[in-house]
Amino acid sequence: MNHRTLGNVGEVSEVGYGAWQIGSDWGDVTESEAVAAVEAARDAGIDFFDTADVYGDGRSERILGDVLEDDIDAEEVTVATKAGRRLNPHVPDEYNETNLRRFVNRSRENLGMETLDLVQLHCPPTDVYYQPETFDALAALADEGKIANYGVSVERVEEGLKAIEYPGVETVQIIFNPFRQRPAKLFLDEAAARDVGVICRVPLASGLLTGALSRDTDFAEDDHRNYNREGDAFDVGETFAGVPYEVGLDAADALAERVDAVADDPTDATGNDLSLPQLSLRWLLDHDAVSAVIPGSTTPEHIRSNAAASDLVPLGEADREAVADVYDEFVREHVHQRW
Structure with missing residues (x-):
């Protein structure tokens, strides 16, 4: 497992673990399944874990705190969490110090940590990024030793660009994957220029980029891929990266076919034998400004495969062209200017 610098947070595994699935909104996940997933991530060399206080109303945080207790005490892992979505109503004025x-x-109680490694504002309303007092509150908590670092999790590129104007913001978490490519332009350059860490969430587009979904896939009633396809519960960009489901299936099929064709081409000298999710993660890691990708899964085999993307050589030109062509043909019109 390779490591990269995450702002001022320090060195973290470039493939992390996104712990939304072990909290809620992905169908039923048992306690034993959740524990096995976190243990598999550690065994695969992952030492960066991302969660939030609303994932299962704290369940995800508590599971991480319990399973990783010794590693947390030994400072062998970095745990990032998020705050703000517990607000009701979820309005800018409520992003205050209290x-x-x-x-x-x-x-801190859920995770069993005196000082939280990284706290991120959890996709707040856009106006929050224009409230210096919100960031002053985070700075005060850092000064008191309750948090070590702070950052933001954003929905839109413009929010990320505004957030990094605040000197205390060490990280930006953003949706970035082969089906959401807009951050690859101005945002990554600006983040790198300011030494801001970039965390890529939804790297597999809620499963579209695993190649395992189909028109016959039956999602559980409490799976956001069922109830949030139109953005009824939260920003639709969090579900399938905002790509209409059927469009995403067609795009994933096309990408898989083109990648297979590249693999069969004797002139391809990369040596990569790529699954679709590994291609997607490797594509992200080939961007130097990316600090970590955080795929989530409850299947140990998938977690190990995701982690293995760190050891793959960079994509060749033919693979990169395949990603660009599929994005332009199927996806761009649906997402590019929206987020």
Whole structure:
């Protein structure tokens, strides 16, 4: 497992583990399945874990805190969490020091950590990025030792660009994958220029880029891929990266076919024998400004395969062209200017 610098947070495994699935919104996940997933991630060399206080109303944080307790105490892992989505109503004025302090203290208890490694504002309303007092509150919590670093998780590129104007923001978490390519332009350059860490979430487009979904896939009632396809519960960009489901299936099929064709081409000298998810993760890691990707899964085999993307050589030109062509042909019109 290779490591990269994540802002001022330090060195983290470039393939991390996104712990949304062990909390909620992905169908039923048992406690034993969740524990096995986290253990598989550690065994695969992953030492960066991302969660949030609303994933299962704290369940994800508590599981990480329990399973990783010894590693946390030994400072062998980095755990990032998020705060803000517990607000009801979820409005800019409520992103104040009183509420953030309350959320941080709850996460400290859930994770069993005196000082949280990284706290990220959890996709707040856009106006929050124009409230210096919100970032002053995070700085105050850092000064008190309740958090070590802070950053933001954003929905839109413009929000990320605004956030990194604040000197204390060490990281930006953003949706970035072969089906959401807009961050590859201005945003990554600006983040790199300011030494801001970039965390890529939804790297497999909610499963579209695993190649395992079809028109016959039956999603559980409490799976966001069922109830949030139109953005009824939260930003639709969080579900299938905002790509209409059937369009995404066609795009994934086309990408898989083109990648297979590249692999069969004797002139391809990369040596990569890529699954679709590994191609997607490797594509992300080939961007130097990316600090970590955080795929989530509850299947140990998939977690190990995701982690193995770190050891693959960079993609060849033919693979990169395949990703660009599929994006332009199927996906761009649906997502590019929206986020």
